[in-house]
Amino acid sequence: MMNIAIIDYDCGNIQSLTNAIEYLGYEVNLVNNPNELYKYNKLILPGVGSFDSGVSSLLKTGLFDEIINWVENEENKLLGICLGMQLLCNSSEESSKNIPGLSLIDATVKSLSKYRSNNEKVPHIGWNNITLKKTPFKSFIENTDFYFVHSFAVFVNNENLSLAKTPFSHIYFDSIISNNRNIFGMQFHPEKSHIHGLNLLEDFFIHA
Amino acid sequence: MLKNRLIAVIIIRDGKVVQSEKFQHTNVIHYDAYHAVESFNRWSVDEIILLNVSKEKSSQEEFLSIVKRVSKTCFVPLAVGGFIDSIEYGSRIIKNGADKIVINSLWFNDVTIVRKLANKFGSQCIVASIDIKNTDFGDKVFINRGEYNIEKELGYWSEYCEKNGAGEILFNNIDYDGNRKGYDLESIKKITQQVSIPVIAFGGVFTWKHLLEGFEFGADAVAAANIFHYKEMATKQARRFLLKNNVSLRDI
Numbered sequence: 001m002m003n004i005a006i007i008d009y010d011c012g013n014i015q016s017l018t019n020a021i022e023y024l025g026y027e028v029n030l031v032n033n034p035n036e037l038y039k040y041n042k043l044i045l046p047g048v049g050s051f052d053s054g055v056s057s058l059l060k061t062g063l064f065d066e067i068i069n070w071v072e073n074e075e076n077k078l079l080g081i082c083l084g085m086q087l088l089c090n091s092s093e094e095s096s097k098n099i100p101g102l103s104l105i106d107a108t109v110k111s112l113s114k115y116r117s118n119n120e121k122v123p124h125i126g127w128n129n130i131t132l133k134k135t136p137f138k139s140f141i142e143n144t145d146f147y148f149v150h151s152f153a154v155f156v157n158n159e160n161l162s163l164a165k166t167p168f169s170h171i172y173f174d175s176i177i178s179n180n181r182n183i184f185g186m187q188f189h190p191e192k193s194h195i196h197g198l199n200l201l202e203d204f205f206i207h208a
Numbered sequence: 209m210l211k212n213r214l215i216a217v218i219i220i221r222d223g224k225v226v227q228s229e230k231f232q233h234t235n236v237i238h239y240d241a242y243h244a245v246e247s248f249n250r251w252s253v254d255e256i257i258l259l260n261v262s263k264e265k266s267s268q269e270e271f272l273s274i275v276k277r278v279s280k281t282c283f284v285p286l287a288v289g290g291f292i293d294s295i296e297y298g299s300r301i302i303k304n305g306a307d308k309i310v311i312n313s314l315w316f317n318d319v320t321i322v323r324k325l326a327n328k329f330g331s332q333c334i335v336a337s338i339d340i341k342n343t344d345f346g347d348k349v350f351i352n353r354g355e356y357n358i359e360k361e362l363g364y365w366s367e368y369c370e371k372n373g374a375g376e377i378l379f380n381n382i383d384y385d386g387n388r389k390g391y392d393l394e395s396i397k398k399i400t401q402q403v404s405i406p407v408i409a410f411g412g413v414f415t416w417k418h419l420l421e422g423f424e425f426g427a428d429a430v431a432a433a434n435i436f437h438y439k440e441m442a443t444k445q446a447r448r449f450l451l452k453n454n455v456s457l458r459d460i
Contacts, residue, residue, distance in 0.1 A: 013302055013305075013306070013307055014303075015276070015279060015302075015303060015304060015305040016279065016286075016305055016307060019279055019280050019281075019282075019283075019305060020283060022280075023280075023281070023283070048329050048330050048332070048333055049327075049328060049329055049330045050327070050330060053327075053328070083330075116404075120210075121404060121405055121406045121428060122404065122405075123331065123332040123375045123376075123405065123406075124210065125332060125375065125376060125406050125428075126210050126211055126212075126213050126254070126406070126428070126429070127210070127211040127213065127254060127457075127458035128209065128210045128211065129209070129459075143459070144459060145211060145458035145459050147284070147285055148210075149285070149307075149308075149332045149333075149375075150332060151330075151331070151332060167209055168210075189285075189307075191283065192283060192284060192285050192307060193283070193284075194249075194252070194283050194284055194460070195283075197283065198283060
């Protein structure tokens with residue numbers, strides 16, 4: 001039995017995600033009470049805004065520790081999207097006080113600005129391709145474009161944690177990461193990446 | 209690599225999709241914004257911008273319900289603007305399904321609110337809409353749907369918006385709007401040299417070549433409104449033309 005919820009911690013565009021999941025034909029709930037996470041076995045951590053505001057909202061609601069407890073059961077699958085993905089990491093250069101993230105995946109969030117070499121714009125806004133390294137997602141087509149909108153990007157500390165990469169300027173950042181068990185992060189917005197994005201989202205529900 | 213974007217703009221007055229000509233909005237095109245969004249979503253446009261150009265602020269609530277309804281079947285990014293005058297209303301636009309908010313007059317009326325919205329949702333969520341018009345003293349920035357001259361230069365104002373939280377700029381020249389002669393290319397070139405955030409060209413497109421010119425003069429994304437409503441599959445035709453002319457667009 002699949003029980004899907006979006007973690008609602010006042011940090012993001014939840015409606016877009018809800019629309020996409022309902023369009024795929026699944027029922028989805030919002031959860032903001034840490035004591036109710038156990039009711040679900042698929043959780044999505046969305047997010048727009050800054051790393052610090054994300055962490056502090058998770059701490060304030062008590063979700064921070066409960067998410068960490070919840071993923072200890074590997075039957076439970078967690079997907080972080082955009083800022084939600086970055087919050088899975090150890091730390092972010094965006095943080096003014098260098099506060100730690102959920103530290104569920106050994107990765108660091110860095111500013112894209114310092115990698116600009118020519119005319120690259122930051123924020124990195126628009127459709128960019130992802131190059132697949134390995135994937136549990138069946139529908140995935142090599143070099144498909146997805147919709148990105150972010151100024152900071154994830155870099156794994158262990159290549160084994162990277163499922164896909166995306167080019168920016170002269171470098172590649174990690175656009176899909178996973179602990180290779182039950183935790184996933186996507187930098188792009190599958191819910192806003194048209195058909196390919198919707199397929200990928202469905203794959204997470206079915207195959208992850 | 210990052211692809212160029214083709215954006216459809218849907219202009220709404222009192223709940224109806226209208227045509228825009230020098231910011232006059234008299235012709236009703238679609239009666240229902242929902243059908244317009246559905247078509248553009250199906251025809252593989254890269255992004256949709258929905259603007260409320262009603263004369264009255266009282267249109268806020270009806271517009272919000274349109275945003276909520278169209279976002280249900282919009283699986284490309286949706287940027288929404290018009291009468292965003294408070295943190296509360298900006299937040300409600302996002303809560304109702306917008307991915308970005310488009311802000312024009314508020315940069316002038318109360319920039320602290322814009323900065324707070326940028327802090328709350330991130331700069332990538334804030335699109336600065338900048339309209340210019342020719343006056344006796346050269347081109348100046350106008351607000352309030354082109355009614356009020358704030359007597360600022362385009363270059364200065366673009367930088368000001370970038371410094372105060374804009375993640376993108378949507379540029380339009382009111383004299384070119386709906387004029388079928390293409391974008392104000394010199395101004396587009398000027399802004400892209402001035403700021404480091406993406407610039408969306410808007411206003412005046414009548415042929416697919418006009419879209420191409422926008423890219424040639426440095427725009428990161430090209431937008432059009434009226435022309436996409438005239439023909440079936442218009443955005444698909446535009447995309448094919450651009451691809452043939454070596455513009456890199458996303459795979460569909």
